[in-house]
Amino acid sequence: MVSGPDPAAPTGLWQTAALPAAHIREWAQRWVVYDHRTGETHLLEGAAGALFQWLHQTPRNQRELIEKCIQDWGHEVEDAEAFIEQLLAELRRRQLVWERS
Secondary structure, eight states: OOOOOOTTSOOOEEEEOSOOGGGEEEETTEEEEEETTTTEEEEEEHHHHHHHHHHHHSOEEHHHHHHHHHHHHOOOHHHHHHHHHHHHHHHHHTTSEEEEO
């Protein structure tokens, strides 16, 4: 039986770094993001790009991201939680997202 996201999961909001929309381009499930703060250009593919785009539209908590993942990609909750955590860790490593309390 698949249950909902863990109510004890972090509830902080994830958001993207303050990047102008003009610095983000999408082509065929690939996003190119120019970070003017560091001068780096990032290629985000598939789910990582989609997650970045969701967060660029509006900050979201981890539960919302898990639910969107399940809705859009059909992952089971246990898989979705680990998947989202992995994607957030990668985007955080690139300094493209951060969690606010």
